Amino acid sequence: MKNRRPIQPPESYEHLREFLTAEEFAKIDAEMKQGLPPVPRFELIPGFLEADAAKTLFDELNQLPGFKFETGSCTDEACHLTVQYGPRQAYNDCVPEVYRVVSSGSMPPFLTALQTPLEEKYDCTFNSCQINLHPDGNSHVFSHKDSNPGHICQISVGAYREFTLTYALPFFFPFAHVPLASGSLLTFFPKEQHRMHHGMKKSKTPGGMKFSVIFRYIPAILTKTFIKNAKDAAEANQIRRERDAEYEAAQIAGRERRLALANKETL
Ligand SMILES: O=C(O)CCC(=O)C(=O)O
Numbered sequence: 533m534k535n536r537r538p539i540q541p542p543e544s545y546e547h548l549r550e551f552l553t554a555e556e557f558a559k560i561d562a563e564m565k566q567g568l569p570p571v572p573r574f575e576l577i578p579g580f581l582e583a584d585a586a587k588t589l590f591d592e593l594n595q596l597p598g599f600k601f602e603t604g605s606c607t608d609e610a611c612h613l614t615v616q617y618g619p620r621q622a623y624n625d626c627v628p629e630v631y632r633v634v635s636s637g638s639m640p641p642f643l644t645a646l647q648t649p650l651e652e653k654y655d656c657t658f659n660s661c662q663i664n665l666h667p668d669g670n671s672h673v674f675s676h677k678d679s680n681p682g683h684i685c686q687i688s689v690g691a692y693r694e695f696t697l698t699y700a701l702p703f704f705f706p707f708a709h710v711p712l713a714s715g716s717l718l719t720f721f722p723k724e725q726h727r728m729h730h731g732m733k734k735s736k737t738p739g740g741m742k743f744s745v746i747f748r749y750i751p752a753i754l755t756k757t758f759i760k761n762a763k764d765a766a767e768a769n770q771i772r773r774e775r776d777a778e779y780e781a782a783q784i785a786g787r788e789r790r791l792a793l794a795n796k797e798t799l
């Protein structure tokens with residue numbers, strides 16, 4: 533396998549032929565009897581916020597109370613701090629209590645003002661905002677998938693960092709290094725984020741502070757448990773049903789609210 537990596541979302545797995553030997557690719561083709569699943573898309577908008585707006589957001593985030601060292605990992609040292617508004621997803625049982633955050637209640641207005649245009653842009657509805665504070669270039673995020681259904685929108689402000697995206701299917705392969713410049717928006721799409729992992733390596737050069745502002749819809753059931761904690765398939769299906777029913781109902785209700793508001797504005 534060669535060592536170069538693209539940084540743009542690929543349109544298909546075809547680009548892997550550049551990196552894999554013909555034998556490796558033929559083996560994968562053969563293993564995936566149904567054919568390869570579609571490539572998980574992501575969208576990066578580098579200048580989603582103008583420099584001034586990014587600076588203002590950085591200053592507002594810097595004033596927020598309640599940041600706490602946090603990790604979702606059972607083994608990694610906590611090296612970022614977090615504050616969460618709206619529902620907070622459950623932690624794996626092995627995550628030390630001291631590194632778990634709880635919800636700080638409802639979102640302050642400056643975050644709601646960021647959420648609204650994202651919901652309009654992607655026709656989706658969020659109910660939570662997680663803010664991660666990375667104090668310097670030494671903080672990192674281990675490679676993982678998020679557990680929520682639906683879109684994930686992440687706005688970055690502050691020091692430059694990169695996300696590494698890794699295919700989880702059909703094989704483990706880091707396929708993109710995504711530049712998270714200040715003011716950028718990175719969006720993962722429903723279901724597709726489950727086919728890849730995202731993580732942030734330590735910075736190679738000394739770097740300053742960075743905030744990640746992450747909007748998601750987190751159904752109540754996911755604040756209590758994980759599908760992989762289910763004791764059997766029936767319980768896993770019950771969790772899935774509850775998760776999807778709440779999520780779908782919230783998406784429909786949110787769309788109706790947006791439509792009603794748009795109609796009122798055009799009157
Ligand atoms: O802090 C970040 O940049 C990403 C964190 C993340 O992926 C998560 O908390 O699920």
Ligand SMILES: [Mn+2]
Binds near residue numbers: 676677678730
């Ligand atoms: Mn994540």
